Amino acid sequence: MIQLVKRIAGAAVALLVLAATPAMAAAEPEYTVGATATGVPFTFLDVKSNSIQGLLVDAITATGKAAGFDVKVEQTTFSALIPSLTTKKIDVISAAMLKTPAREQVVDFSDTVYSYGEGLIVRADDKGKYTSMDDLKGEVVGAQVGTAFVDALNKKGIFKEVRTYDSVADIMRDVALGRIKAGFGDHPIIAYQLQKNPNPQLRLVDGYQPSVKGQLCFVVRKGDNATLEKLNAGIRKIKADGTLTQIIKKWQVE
Known part of the structure; x- marks a missing residue:
């Protein structure tokens, strides 16, 4: 009988401890x-x-x-x-x-x-002064697939072709190789990549005013x-x- 009472008392104490510390179980x-x-x-x-x-x-x-x-x-x-x-x-x-x-x-x-907003990247030897997307009318341009920039470029309907890429690095490569006239991408991403890994073949256009903010x-x-x-x-x-x-x-x- 005494042992039974002890077991019941022990179980009651354990339940009280668990009830008093719900944070431990959550x-x-x-x-x-x-x-x-x-x-x-x-x-x-x-x-x-x-x-x-x-x-x-x-x-x-x-x-x-x-x-x-x-x-x-x-x-x-x-x-x-x-x-x-x-x-x-x-x-x-x-x-x-x-x-x-x-x-x-x-x-x-x-x-x-x-x-x-978006940034604009062109070849370093391209001395054009581009302030908006409209300044590249009739050119082949590129942007990353799935981004708002692709939609904005296609909506313009003024480009010879809008190519899509898996990454900003791919866009930068094709701009450097002259496969596309210009590339559009997240301004901070382009600026950061060119800061950390300068590419003398490319430049991020100063004075460009983003269309997609x-x-x-x-x-x-x-x-x-x-x-x-x-x-x-x-x-x-x-x-x-x-x-x-x-x-x-x-x-x-x-």
Whole structure:
């Protein structure tokens, strides 16, 4: 009888301990985040660690820390980001994907993380003064597949041809080789790549005024309000405490 009472008392104590420490049983949620390997300095494959690094990786990690969730970053090609999201292979997109009305019909965007427009790259020996897309009327130009820049160029309807590429590096190669007259891409990405790896055959056109001025946000499935609210809460915190400003400074895209 005494042993039975002891066992009952021990079980009661154990239940009280568990009830008093619910945080121990509640693990933080983990979101699978899709990012590209070709968007330096926003997202890129670091060959030393064989992991995706960059401004937007730091930003989503900091956002998760502030909002109470973990992240697992997976490499995904840019054109496959939205299909991977809508088919639930990933939970969040953190990549250089500008917010556009067309995309807003398919997915939901968080508060703004960073803003910029397109840059124009031409051969270094091309002395033309280009201030807008219109200045390249009748030429063969290029942009990265799946970007808002391709849509803007095609909508213009003034070019001899608009070629699409898998990466900014591919665009830069074809501009240098003279296969296309000019290339359009994310201004911070082009500027960063030319800063880190100068190419005497290319120049980023000063004075060019971007036509597509956009916002970089985290992206979630349409109607996934729970994830969106967590992301926005985290973004507000890292903006308020200066964490996001420090991340932007770290990646030299101010």
